Amino acid sequence: MWYEHLFAYGANMGFNNPGISWGELERRLSDRPQDGRVVDPLAGDGGDSPAWSRKRAPYIAPGDDRRRGSVPYAELHCHSNFSFLDGASHPEELAEEAARLGLEALALTDHNGFYGVVRFSEAAKAVGLPTIFGSELTLAESGRTLERPGPADPEGRHLVILARDPRGYALLGRAISEGQLAGEKGAPRIPYERLVELGGQGTGDHWAVLTACRKGPVPAALMADGPAAGRRALDRLVHDFGRSNVFVELWDHGMP
Numbered sequence: 001m002w003y004e005h006l007f008a009y010g011a012n013m014g015f016n017n018p019g020i021s022w023g024e025l026e027r028r029l030s031d032r033p034q035d036g037r038v039v040d041p042l043a044g045d046g047g048d049s050p051a052w053s054r055k056r057a058p059y060i061a062p063g064d065d066r067r068r069g070s071v072p073y074a075e076l077h078c079h080s081n082f083s084f085l086d087g088a089s090h091p092e093e094l095a096e097e098a099a100r101l102g103l104e105a106l107a108l109t110d111h112n113g114f115y116g117v118v119r120f121s122e123a124a125k126a127v128g129l130p131t132i133f134g135s136e137l138t139l140a141e142s143g144r145t146l147e148r149p150g151p152a153d154p155e156g157r158h159l160v161i162l163a164r165d166p167r168g169y170a171l172l173g174r175a176i177s178e179g180q181l182a183g184e185k186g187a188p189r190i191p192y193e194r195l196v197e198l199g200g201q202g203t204g205d206h207w208a209v210l211t212a213c214r215k216g217p218v219p220a221a222l223m224a225d226g227p228a229a230g231r232r233a234l235d236r237l238v239h240d241f242g243r244s245n246v247f248v249e250l251w252d253h254g255m256p
Helices: 001-013 020-027 091-103 118-127 166-182 192-199 216-223 227-240
Strands: 074-078 105-108 130-138 156-163 207-210
Touching: 001 118, 020 216, 074 130, 074 207, 091 105, 091 118, 105 118, 130 166, 130 192, 156 166, 156 192, 156 216, 166 192, 166 207, 192 227, 207 227, 216 227
Parallel strands: 074 105, 105 130
Antiparallel strands: 130 156, 156 207
């Protein structure tokens, strides 16, 4: 910024500096060339870095053709690097790798937001990969006040929701917005009951609800209190969202 240049210039000025007009000083502080061309100091920031343009450069797909996997498979729970401290890859990289592996489709489910879906959609279209948009939401638990995330693994129950259609995308976007407004910056929370109101039975089959990670209601109950508790948590999801809309995530975690 101009004031950073001013401090740097001022620090180097002394009694022996040559005379300089106010116009020349302003030109140098504004980074304006001597030929009179005007350089917009705010002409960015369209990409991630550096800020050379206000418009993000178009995505260019790699030359390799999309493969077909020997076993039909779609990954429905994937985070990009927009899920800080969880995902590690750019949305474009995820689309490219999914196409290279021959996945049938890929769902982007970043935490509490649609942050990467535009870049993901552009890249997936270029590489011929079907897309699914979703989000892993953090639930507000009644009677508990959760602090703003500080550690890499903050507390909170999670639920993964995928949009089945444009209506489902709109409803999920509304749920995300309400969660952001109800919580505080960096700690969005949405009550489970509100999710049932927005996308539960009676509202149409617009959502697919996944049991999520170990912080999901089903895995958490299973680990804490055993199979019977896990089944009760699953029955609640089925009752609230419909049997055809609830899916249990199974993992190869290497444990007997």
